[in-house]
Amino acid sequence: MTQSTTRYLADYQTPDFHIDTVNLCFNLDDTKTRVVNEMAIEKVSDQSNITLNGEHLSLLSIKVNGTTLTKDDYQLSDTELVFALTQQHNTVVIETQIDPLNNTALEGLFKSGDAFCTQCEAEGFRRITYYLDRPDVMATFTTKVIAAKESFPQLLSNGNKIDSGDLENGQHFVTWQDPFPKPCYLFALVAGDFDLLTDSFTTLEGRNVALEIFVDKGNLSKAHHAMTSLKKSMKWDEEVFGLAYDLDIYMIVAVDFFNMGAMENKGLNVFNSKYVLADEATATDTDYFNIEAVIAHEYFHNWTGNRVTCRDWFQLSLKEGLTVFRDQQFSADMHSAAVTRIQNVRVLRAHQFAEDASPMAHPIRPEKVMEMNNFYTLTVYEKGSEVIRMMYTLLGKENFRKGIDLYFERFDGMAVTCDDFVNAMADASNKDLSIFKRWYSQSGTPLLLVNESFDPTTGEYALTVEQKNMPTAQQQEKHALHIPIKVELLAGGVSQEHLLELTEAKQTWHFSMFDEKPVTAFLGDFSAPVKVNFDQSDEELITVMQNAQNTFCQWDAGQKLFMRYIERLIDTPDYILPNELIAAFEVMLTSNDLDDALKAEQLTLPSFGEIADNQQIIDPEKIIHALKTLKLFLANGLSNVLSRCYQACQQTNTRTPQTRALASACLSYLVLDTNNEQLVQNHYDNGQNMTENLAALTAAINQSLENTDALMKDFEDKWLDTTLVMDKWFSLQGMQQGDDIFANLEALTKRDDFSLNNPNRARSLIGSFSMNNPKHFHCATGRGYEFLTTQLIALNTINPQVAARLITPLLAFKQYEEKRKAMMQSQLVKLSNLDNLSKDLTEKINAALG
Ligand code: TRP
Numbered sequence: 023m024t025q026s027t028t029r030y031l032a033d034y035q036t037p038d039f040h041i042d043t044v045n046l047c048f049n050l051d052d053t054k055t056r057v058v059n060e061m062a063i064e065k066v067s068d069q070s071n072i073t074l075n076g077e078h079l080s081l082l083s084i085k086v087n088g089t090t091l092t093k094d095d096y097q098l099s100d101t102e103l104v105f106a107l108t109q110q111h112n113t114v115v116i117e118t119q120i121d122p123l124n125n126t127a128l129e130g131l132f133k134s135g136d137a138f139c140t141q142c143e144a145e146g147f148r149r150i151t152y153y154l155d156r157p158d159v160m161a162t163f164t165t166k167v168i169a170a171k172e173s174f175p176q177l178l179s180n181g182n183k184i185d186s187g188d189l190e191n192g193q194h195f196v197t198w199q200d201p202f203p204k205p206c207y208l209f210a211l212v213a214g215d216f217d218l219l220t221d222s223f224t225t226l227e228g229r230n231v232a233l234e235i236f237v238d239k240g241n242l243s244k245a246h247h248a249m250t251s252l253k254k255s256m257k258w259d260e261e262v263f264g265l266a267y268d269l270d271i272y273m274i275v276a277v278d279f280f281n282m283g284a285m286e287n288k289g290l291n292v293f294n295s296k297y298v299l300a301d302e303a304t305a306t307d308t309d310y311f312n313i314e315a316v317i318a319h320e321y322f323h324n325w326t327g328n329r330v331t332c333r334d335w336f337q338l339s340l341k342e343g344l345t346v347f348r349d350q351q352f353s354a355d356m357h358s359a360a361v362t363r364i365q366n367v368r369v370l371r372a373h374q375f376a377e378d379a380s381p382m383a384h385p386i387r388p389e390k391v392m393e394m395n396n397f398y399t400l401t402v403y404e405k406g407s408e409v410i411r412m413m414y415t416l417l418g419k420e421n422f423r424k425g426i427d428l429y430f431e432r433f434d435g436m437a438v439t440c441d442d443f444v445n446a447m448a449d450a451s452n453k454d455l456s457i458f459k460r461w462y463s464q465s466g467t468p469l470l471l472v473n474e475s476f477d478p479t480t481g482e483y484a485l486t487v488e489q490k491n492m493p494t495a496q497q498q499e500k501h502a503l504h505i506p507i508k509v510e511l512l513a514g515g516v517s518q519e520h521l522l523e524l525t526e527a528k529q530t531w532h533f534s535m536f537d538e539k540p541v542t543a544f545l546g547d548f549s550a551p552v553k554v555n556f557d558q559s560d561e562e563l564i565t566v567m568q569n570a571q572n573t574f575c576q577w578d579a580g581q582k583l584f585m586r587y588i589e590r591l592i593d594t595p596d597y598i599l600p601n602e603l604i605a606a607f608e609v610m611l612t613s614n615d616l617d618d619a620l621k622a623e624q625l626t627l628p629s630f631g632e633i634a635d636n637q638q639i640i641d642p643e644k645i646i647h648a649l650k651t652l653k654l655f656l657a658n659g660l661s662n663v664l665s666r667c668y669q670a671c672q673q674t675n676t677r678t679p680q681t682r683a684l685a686s687a688c689l690s691y692l693v694l695d696t697n698n699e700q701l702v703q704n705h706y707d708n709g710q711n712m713t714e715n716l717a718a719l720t721a722a723i724n725q726s727l728e729n730t731d732a733l734m735k736d737f738e739d740k741w742l743d744t745t746l747v748m749d750k751w752f753s754l755q756g757m758q759q760g761d762d763i764f765a766n767l768e769a770l771t772k773r774d775d776f777s778l779n780n781p782n783r784a785r786s787l788i789g790s791f792s793m794n795n796p797k798h799f800h801c802a803t804g805r806g807y808e809f810l811t812t813q814l815i816a817l818n819t820i821n822p823q824v825a826a827r828l829i830t831p832l833l834a835f836k837q838y839e840e841k842r843k844a845m846m847q848s849q850l851v852k853l854s855n856l857d858n859l860s861k862d863l864t865e866k867i868n869a870a871l872g
């Protein structure tokens with residue numbers, strides 16, 4: 023694979039042709055689906071050749087303005103079809119044949135179980151027909167779907183149903199028309215025999231919208247939470263952003279085979295069934311939360327993504343960063359704002375910061391791309407959301423809303439850029455965002471160095487903040503960013519809040535009239551995606567933990583204490599931990615002001631990933647030892663309080679997600695005591711739902727308790743036929759701590775119910791092993807790396823997108839100590855020598871090795 027396949031943002035050119043209307047007709051068949059594509063194409067430049075994208079297609083015929091082209095009239099390659107269009111207005115009819123059954127990449131038209139479905143974002147439509155597959159080409163689609171009536175009673179596509187009827191030989195058809203012009207990445211088609219949950223919603227404009235959720239037969243009772251979530255999302259978007267739904271029908275289809283979470287196709291979302299199906303017995307509280315968030319996310323895309331879309335794929339964060347911000351705000355409004363924020367920040371610190379320090383580091387608006395699927399990243403999504411959040415913080419709620427209103431006023435129905443969005447924000451608020459825009463082009467996590475001084479004679483407190491923007495893999499030169507910093511100064515029992523705007527390399531702020539040196543709660547609500555180096559004493563951090571108004575800062579102070587002692591233990595394995603730590607967490611656990619979910623967050627130690635991201639050279643064994651030592655120290659010192667907390671949570675006959683979160687967190691400590699088998703067994707046996715069952719299994723697995731195998735067997739027997747629950751079982755297996763793990767992994771991959779063709783199943787075992795089992799993934803023999811590589815070699819041909827996600831933990835090999843570095847590198851080299859290495863893996867491996 024050569025560099026020539028790399029595309030650059032700087033090379034963007036407006037299209038030479040427009041496509042106004044598309045008429046599609048699908049004759050569905052497992053291995054020989056025929057697609058007739060009739061396009062009205064308009065020439066808008068003096069270019070007379072048109073180049074259409076197309077991959078994995080069999081071309082049957084092309085007709086231009088009524089004349090069938092012969093082989094001499096066009097040029098055809100594996101990726102393109104070129105022919106002349108001499109008139110201004112043209113009608114082009116192209117017929118292709120495709121093979122959905124053998125489409126294991128799950129892009130374009132494929133089969134999930136017995137159903138046909140599509141996935142076109144980012145560039146999957148070109149696997150259905152020849153087309154100008156770019157988001158700034160927007161057309162109105164009419165889609166006729168023909169299939170066998172008995173096997174496929176439901177035939178769906180975007181927009182409104184305009185026609186249907188029976189045909190010869192047991193076939194039938196349905197025709198759909200989408201009145202909104204859209205890019206082809208939002209096209210969708212589904213055909214199958216589903217159970218259907220229906221409901222309706224009346225919009226603020228008085229439009230009655232039919233809501234339909236399609237699930238596999240037998241799963242209807244698991245679709246209610248998704249439906250409730252959809253209605254909550256529709257209402258919230260009207261109330262908070264004034265945005266109402268615009269078609270008469272909104273459909274969601276849940277499928278088992280899906281590369282990502284869900285897809286916002288206009289009027290016809292396709293979802294990974296994991297983000298739709300839930301009932302008490304099979305879904306955890308986290309599953310319930312995530313389903314609501316993903317349903318909201320896809321629904322919110324109807325405005326931020328579909329009504330206003332991206333000019334080109336480099337602008338992906340225009341829709342994703344903004345839509346993630348919207349779904350996070352929604353979740354915060356539906357639940358605890360503080361807990362929601364804490365969980366968002368955990369993901370950012372453990373995963374996005376690592377990505378931003380990795381060989382694949384890129385700005386939220388990437389500048390070069392080989393395979394677009396590689397850029398649906400934590401950076402584009404989560405950091406992208408942080409960038410929107412910073413504008414929200416800088417502008418304030420009212421001005422932010424004015425900016426959003428202006429954005430839709432200017433760009434409804436258009437394909438635009440990130441700059442267009444920021445300009446609307448700046449114009450609506452009169453805020454200068456010119457320096458702020460650098461967040462879109464600069465990669466890497468800024469580091470803030472904070473210094474304070476206090477003059478007791480004048481009562482003046484000064485806070486100096488310096489920003490360090492280190493070079494990243496593909497970007498050496500860095501500039502100062504515009505960084506909003508919320509601070510809270512605590513003194514004499516009162517607290518004052520300030521919003522500081524750092525726009526230069528280094529700035530100092532002065533605050534007066536203090537009788538004593540204030541204690542500063544820095545970066546309230548995590549007001550910017552940065553790392554902070556601020557040398558506060560344990561005592562000061564404990565003051566913040568106990569007295570800050572900002573709940574995020576309370577939690578973060580506890581995390582800083584944990585991180586501080588983990589780092590000491592990494593440097594000095596037998597370091598003696600101070601009892602003040604116990605006292606501080608005892609106060610926290612017995613406080614009446616904190617809700618149980620927050621206590622659970624406070625008790626959760628920084629993850630392996632977050633710790634690793636803060637190490638110069640990663641030595642996995644040292645990190646694991648430090649984490650274990652700290653956890654054991656806390657478990658011993660807090661054992662009485664933890665048991666009392668645990669009992670209190672378990673006793674209530676009205677258990678809630680909050681009490682369950684705290685019970686699970688306590689259990690993870692209590693299990694470190696001896697004689698803990700019984701406690702875990704009871705937690706499992708008395709479990710009233712999946713959250714409790716999983717907490718018990720996780721505790722057993724982490725401690726390799728003697729009853730682990732029996733518990734896992736019981737769980738397996740109970741859930742053997744429930745795919746989504748068995749995914750949980752496979753991910754628990756990936757986290758086993760015993761030394762027989764490699765033999766077990768080998769056996770697991772050979773089971774009939776394990777298949778790399780199913781992304782959820784592949785991720786649950788391989789992903790959990792390589793991301794959540796550092797002890798064995800990084801084991802000194804290198805077997806963990808070998809196991810992952812073996813799976814990646816198979817996945818490379820089956821599903822490159824999934825392979826490219828699972829390779830992530832190998833890419834950062836340079837950050838590891840010598841021995842592991844060499845072993846990881848040799849696995850990457852092995853992969854790079856494969857004959858058929860996909861673009862997806864090529865781009866990442868080249869970046870890592872290069
Ligand atoms: N646009 C989708 C979202 O943000 C994500 C997406 C992109 C996707 N490509 C995909 C989903 C491929 C599934 C498969 O929700």
Ligand code: ZN
Nearest residue numbers: 319323342345
């Ligand atoms: Zn999205």
